[in-house]
Amino acid sequence: MRYLYSFLALTMLFVTFGCSQSINSGDIKEINGYWEIVKAKLPNEEEKDYTINSSIDFFQIEENGVGFRQKVMPQFNGEYLTNDIQEDLTVEFTNEGTFLHYKTEFAEWKEEIVKINKEQLVVKNENDIMYYYKRPVPFSLK
Template structure:
């Protein structure tokens, strides 16, 4: 009995420590995000030390786009003007980013969003960990 009670107590503490995404947090998606690592479902991970491209998100009223951009040494960004349309949806308290292009549709679950952290998970259970991109310039 003690072990069962201890198990439920520890489970509750673990679940309560997981950051949950709230509607008010969605505005934090806006801006430039740089991939740090991808965690694989089997427990492995791929680290990204240098990123030639970063993701720019623009979201308003749960609609917007994601675009790949390339930071330049003068602090500007180059882009090829290809945008993925996005729509954020809430399904039973879980938020998803739904992507649409001329070539397909897919969605990613928003696991965590903070001022400088974004974690997304796709249908293959790959977790994409982003950090807020800080612009630089050598001007």
């Protein structure tokens, strides 16, 4: 019986902590570049798929954790158009997680980085909505 309780305790710890990625400062460089939203997952588990995106996000974060995010629109020649509006951002590491703090002249908000690697970015906003991103596949009619 003692082994059963130990097994259950370890299983609960794994489920609680094993599914989340620990983000460190070296992971932040993976955010740089272009990201296309794939889906949003609401707190009630409902999902919204984004099958066609007219704009994608471009991130540029320096080693000091300061940077920006900008919406860009892919063109048929493989280039991107932009309206030159950038959202300033800073990266914050806390005991609760790693956060992207955004600021424009109109608003401030934050998102928690849930997962980051070369091909996938997952963030959670202050309303507990999870956004899943992938690297976009460039297209061209050249």
